[in-house]
Amino acid sequence: MIEVNYHCPECSAVNNAAVREGGLAPLSCVNCDAQLVPPSDAILDGRVVHCLVCPSTELYVRKDFSQRTGVAIVVVGLGASCIGWFYRHFQVTYAILFATALLDAGLYLLRGSLLQCYRCQAEYRGLADLQGGEPFRLETHEKYRQQAARLAEGRPASQR
Numbered sequence: 001m002i003e004v005n006y007h008c009p010e011c012s013a014v015n016n017a018a019v020r021e022g023g024l025a026p027l028s029c030v031n032c033d034a035q036l037v038p039p040s041d042a043i044l045d046g047r048v049v050h051c052l053v054c055p056s057t058e059l060y061v062r063k064d065f066s067q068r069t070g071v072a073i074v075v076v077g078l079g080a081s082c083i084g085w086f087y088r089h090f091q092v093t094y095a096i097l098f099a100t101a102l103l104d105a106g107l108y109l110l111r112g113s114l115l116q117c118y119r120c121q122a123e124y125r126g127l128a129d130l131q132g133g134e135p136f137r138l139e140t141h142e143k144y145r146q147q148a149a150r151l152a153e154g155r156p157a158s159q160r
């Protein structure tokens with residue numbers, strides 16, 4: 001099972017769907033019921049070669065690490081070390097700071113990787129093999145960012 005996390009193209013609601021390689025069923029939005037029909041060859045040999053949500057075929061591999069978790073660990077660690085500092089337990093203070101840094105680094109390594117679409121930012125988790133996936137490339141990101149900017153500029157003109 002591959003877990004897809006995407007924003008609905010119609011209403012931009014966040015959707016979470018599980019898809020099976022081979023029998024790709026249409027994805028329907030939890031908010032507006034909009035149907036997305038993924039191309040049948042989107043997933044080949046356990047690899048997403050075509051985004052299920054948008055026409056993009058360019059996806060990159062990144063670490064599945066939520067920044068919020070990292071920040072929370074650091075804040076709790078710093079808070080605890082301040083208490084140690086207040087009671088003049090300097091060794092305890094340094095131990096807490098060290099443990100905080102270690103935990104943060106450890107969590108980063110433990111988290112798996114995910115595949116993300118350059119164009120629509122859809123996230124794919126639970127893929128068997130991400131080794132062959134491309135890492136993030138700034139040129140590709142820039143290409144899609146400019147494309148999106150042009151689309152945003154063109155929209156008011158077409159509505160006039």
Ligand SMILES: [Zn+2]
Pocket residue numbers: 008009010011012013029030031032033034
């Ligand atoms: Zn929707």
Ligand SMILES: [Zn+2]
Pocket residue numbers: 051052053054055056117118119120121122
């Ligand atoms: Zn996409």
